[in-house]
Amino acid sequence: MTAQAETLEFQSEARQLLQLVIHSIYSNKDTFLRELVSNASDALDKLRLEAFRDKDLPADTSDLHVALEVDSARRTLTVRDNGIGMTRDEVVGLIGTIAKSGTAEFLRKLKESKDAAGSQDLIGRFGIGFYSSFMVADKVTLVTRRAGESEGVRWESSGESTYTIEPVADAPQGTAVTLHLKPADEEEHLHDYTSRAKLTEIVKRYSDFITWPVRLAGEDGGEPETINSRKALWARPASEVGEDEYAEFYKHISHDWNDPLETIRLQAEGTFEYQALLFIPSRAPLDLFMRERKRGVQLYVKRVFVMDDCAELMPEYLRFVKGVVDAQDLSLNVSREILQRDRQIQLMRRRLVKKVLSTVKSMMTAKPDSYRTFWQEFGRAVKEGLLDDYENRDAILEIASFDSTHDPEKQTTLAQYVERMKEGQEHIYYMTGESRALIENSPHLEAFRDKGFEVLVLTDAVDEMWIDAVPGFGGKQFQSIAKGEVDLRTEDEKKEAEERQADFSDLLSWMTTTLADHVKEVRLSSRLTTSPACIVGDTHEVSPTLEKMYRAMGQELPQIKRILELNPGHPLVTRLREAFGEREDKAGLSETVELLYGMALLSEGGELADPARFTRLLTGHLERAL
Incomplete structure (x- = not known):
C-alpha cells in the first residue's frame, strides 16, 4: 500500500447490505455481469452526452465500447469501459455509502424477508447492482479516471467492513472493474466466469440490445470479438422481439430484478416521428414517495441517448413508468428548459400518458390479476393525477x-x-x-348501513x-357522509322529524350556546340509528384528517368549529330533553352535554382538547349513577 492509500470503512448500512448480498440474496449469480455491463453502458452514454455539450472536454470519444477481459490463470474477469469515469468523491459516494432515504426501513424489510426470492425482489427495487460482484469474487478492484481529469483512483475491497482507496497517475479514461473470482467449486461447469462461451451466453441473454459494442478479448492476444447485436429493441418490429427480450431490456434500464408487469409500445409517424418502449413495473420502487425520487423515462434522439429521467415526458403521478422515448426531430443539444417549452415534447407527453392509462384500462378486463397488482402497488400515486391532470381526470377515475x-x-x-x-x-x-376500521365503526355510517x-x-x-x-x-x-346535510329518510320519516324538531328546539338552542367554544351548531340528525350523537362538518369544510395533515406539516389553520348532531330516538338524548324541561338549574346538564360532545368526538377518532377534564366529568357521572 502506498503512503497515499487510505483505508476507509463502509457506511454501516452499506456494510449490512453487502453481507446480505453476498450470503443470501441472489439465486442467479449470472446477473452480476448484467449489472456491470449496464453500469458501463450508462457511463458511455454520459460521456457522449457530456462531450456533445462541452466541445472543449479533453476526452477520447472515437471508439466508445465495453470490454471483457479474462485471465484464466489468475482467475480474474475485468469489465472495462472508456466512458465518463469517476472522481474520488464519486467513488466513495456511490460505492462506500448508501445515501438513499429509507435505507434503514429497506434493511429491516430485507432482514425480515423469509426467502431468497423476496430478498431479491427488495434489493432489485433498491437498485444497487455493483454489490452483486461480491457473489462471485473474493476481492474487487476498481480503477477509474473521470474524463477531463488528470489523475485517477483505485478502489479495492474484499466485501468486508473496509475498502482501500488511492490515487493512480496513469489510469486510462473510464472505469475498469476487476473481479478476483472465488475458487472453483463443484458448480464450476455452471458458473465458470473465465469461460468465453459462458460470458458470451450471459451477454447475449441479458445485454444483447445495448447499443455500445461489448467486446470479448481474444484468446492469446487475438482480435476482440463483439458479442452483442447492438439492435435497439424499440426500433425492431414487435413481431421479432420476444417477451424475454423485453424483460431483460426493462431490467437493464430500471436495475430491477423482476419482470415488468406490462410492456407498452408506441410508434408515431407523420410530421413528428418518435418511438416509445415503456414498462409498468410489477413492484413499486422503495423511493416512490420520497422527495429525491427520479422518474424513469429516458430520452433518445435518433437512437442517441440524450437524457435520463426526463420529467417532461411523464407526469409526476406516473413517475413509476420506466422506458425509452426515441424522437427523430429533436436537437441533440436539448436542455430541460427547452423541453419545458417545446410543443412537440408536450404532444408526446399527452399521447404517452393516454397510452399508459388506456393500457391500464384494458388490463382491467383482459388481465384482472395484473390490474389488481398494478393498483395495489401504484394506486396511491396514480390518484395524485386527479389533483392536477384535468385533461385525463375521467380516464384516471375509470381505472381507479x-x-x-x-x-x-x-x-x-x-x-x-x-x-x-x-x-x-x-x-x-x-x-x-x-x-x-375507524370508518366502519363510525356513527356516520349507521343510517347508510341500515338502509343498504x-x-x-x-x-x-x-x-x-x-x-x-x-x-x-x-x-x-x-x-x-360526514359533511353537510345527508338525508336518507322517507317522506313519512321527514314528517315525523319535523314534529320532533319543535320538541327539541329549546334544547338545541341552549346546547349551541353551552358548547359555543367547540361547535357552531347543535341540530337533530338523520344519519344516526344507534349512537346518541356524532360530529359533522359543513359541506366545504376541511375534514378532521386533512386538518391533522396540514398541522403536521406546520401549517397554521384557524379553529374549525363543526356541527354536533343528536339522535332524537336515542334514550340518552330523549332523557336529556326531558331533564332540560324539568330542571331550573342547568349546571349539571352542562357537564352531561360536554360529555356527550366528547363521546362524539372520540367515536370519530378525534382528540379531546382537555382529556383530564373529560375523565373527571365521566368519573363523577359514573359515581352518581352507582
Missing part, C-alpha cells in the same frame, strides 16, 4: 379502485358502484378516515385532497 362497504374483501370501481346504486340515489357516498346504501371507504392520504377537487363521476356527484 376503492374499498367500499359492499364487499370488505374486494375493491370496487366507480362504474361498478354506479351500477349498484339504488333507484333514485343521486350521490356517490364516501367517507375518508385514517383506517377502514354503499359507501366508499377512503383511507389514503391523497384521498383527502382529490375528493374535494373532483365534482363527480358518470353524472353522479361525490357526497361525504
